[in-house]
Amino acid sequence: MIQRIQTVYLILVALLAGALPFYLSLWIGTEGTTVFAKDISWIAVVFGASSALALVTVFLFKNRKNQFVFNRLNIILNLFLLGFFVYRSLNLSGETSVSEKGIGMLIPVFSIVFLVLANRAIKKDEDLVKSVDRLR
DSSP: TTHHHHHHHHHHHHHHHHHHTTTTTEEEOOOSSSSSSGGEEEEEEEHHHHHHHHHHTTTTTTTTHHHHHHHHHHHHHHHHHHHHHHHHHHHSSSSSSSEEGGGGGGEEEEEHHHHHHHHHHHHHHHHHHHHHHHHH
């Protein structure tokens, strides 16, 4: 069923990971240059993969177990991206030169939250189907 709440969460993840990193800055370098996801190719690929994985997961509604697994893979992908951003933000020097962390670094955090909410909704659907099968 495509009209479930997990579909809304997954579409939000696809929009967050697919569009926002290209419009919100990730960080501002020491030279004053603003860095977006499109400036670093592998970050753009990881955001694109996360968005594509979320869209593919939307259409796996007939197999909830696969949907759950794909969401977990997407969470791992976003955790990897978040780990890189934390590493990068800790290595940005704030004392000797002017550098800023951008709001785009928080996109993986919001994506992880929505993916966890989607997994909870998928688990609830799976439990409901199992309880109905028990009654037959």
